[in-house]
C-alpha cells in the first residue's frame with residue numbers, strides 16, 4: 180500500500196486532497212511550491228536540523244522504562260518528546276514551517292490554538308525568526324488557559340480572543356482562515372497538526388518524522404532490532420504520523436490512541452477513527468465524529484472532531500489499529516507513569532501509555548511516543564483525583 184497511495188501528492192487513498200473555497204487555491208499552490216522546492220534543499224534541511232538541535236533540544240532520548248515495563252509485562256521504551264523546548268513535539272513542526280515561511284519571504288505568522296499549546300509553540304518561533312505573530316483562540320478557551328495566553332503575549336505574539344459562534348477551537352480556525360485569505364501576500368498560516376488541505380498533512384508529517392527516524396536508530400542501537408509495536412496518541416495525528424513514518428515499511432504493528440472520552444457507548448468522545456464516519460472537514464476528506472456526538476476528551480490536545488487524512492487511510496488499509504482510550508484509563512496511566520518512573524506525562528500522551536498497557540500481552544517490545552510533559556495538566560488532574568494542591 181505504501182507509495183502508490185500517494186501517487187497524487189496529498190491524496191491518501193480516498194482521503195486527503197484539498198477541499199477549499201476557490202480563493203484558497205492559489206495561496207495553497209504557492210505554499211506547495213515553496214515546500215516542494217525550498218524545504219527539500221540540503222541547505223534547508225541542515226538549517227532545520229540545526230535549529231532543532233540548538234534551540235528545541237533534539238535529539239530526544241529513547242528511555243527504557245524498567246519499572247513501567249515490569250508493571251505492564253513488556254519492554255516499554257518511551258520516546259521523550261516531553262523533554263523538548265515548550266514541553267511537547269509541537270515545536271518540531273513550528274520550527275519547520277516558520278523556517279519555510281521566512282525563506283518564502285513572509286513577514287507574518289498566524290495560527291489557531293485550542294488549549295494554547297500550538298499557539299505557544301508558534302509564539303516561540305515567531306520570536307525566534309522575528310516574524311509578526313497573531314494567534315486566534317476562542318474566548319472560552321482563552322479564559323480557561325490564562326497562563327498560555329500570557330505566555331504567548333510575553334513572547335510578543337498578539338492573541339486574538341474569538342467571541343463568535345461557540346468561542347472555541349472551530350471558531351478560531353474559521354477566524355484564522357479568514358485572516359489568511361485576506362492577507363496571503365505576507366502571511367503564513369502555521370497549521371498545528373497533520374490536518375487540513377494539501378500540502379499541510381504531508382508537510383507536517385515531514386517535519387515531525389524526525390521523531391521516528393531518531394527512535395528507529397535508537398531502538399536498533401539499544402536492542403539490535405526493531406520494536407514489535409509503536410504506540411502514539413492521535414489528536415490531529417501529527418506526533419503519531421511522525422513516529423510511525425520511519426517504521427512504515429517494517430514489520431512493526433502501529434497503534435493509535437484516540438480520545439475515547441466517557442467510553443465506548445457514550446456520545447462524548449474524540450475518536451473519529453475508532454468510531455466516526457468519512458466526511459469533509461477543514462479542507463480535507465477524512466474521518467469525523469458522528470453528528471450526534473459531542474467532541475470531548477479529558478485532554479484538550481485530543482479534543483478535535485476530525486483527524487489527519489493519512490490516519491484515515493491507515494485505518495482503511497488495516498496498517499494501524501486505532502482504539503479509543505477513555506478519560507479514566509488515561510488518568511490511570513498518568514498516575515502510573517508518574518509513580519513508576521518519575522515522569523509526569525501530558526494527558527494526551529497518557530492515552531498512548533494506557534494503550535501500551537492494553538497491548539502488552541501481545542507484544543514483547545513497544546515504543547511509546549511520549550508526546551509531551553504533564554506539568555500543564557497537574558492542576559486539572561489534582562482536581563479530577565480530588566486532591567488538594
Ligand SMILES: *Cc1c(COP(=O)(O)O)cnc(C)c1O
Nearest residue numbers: 372414415416417418480527551
Ligand atoms: C497537541 C498535542 C497532541 C495532539 O496532537 P497530534 O497532532 O495528534 O500529535 C498530543 N500530545 C501533546 C502533548 C500535544 O500537545
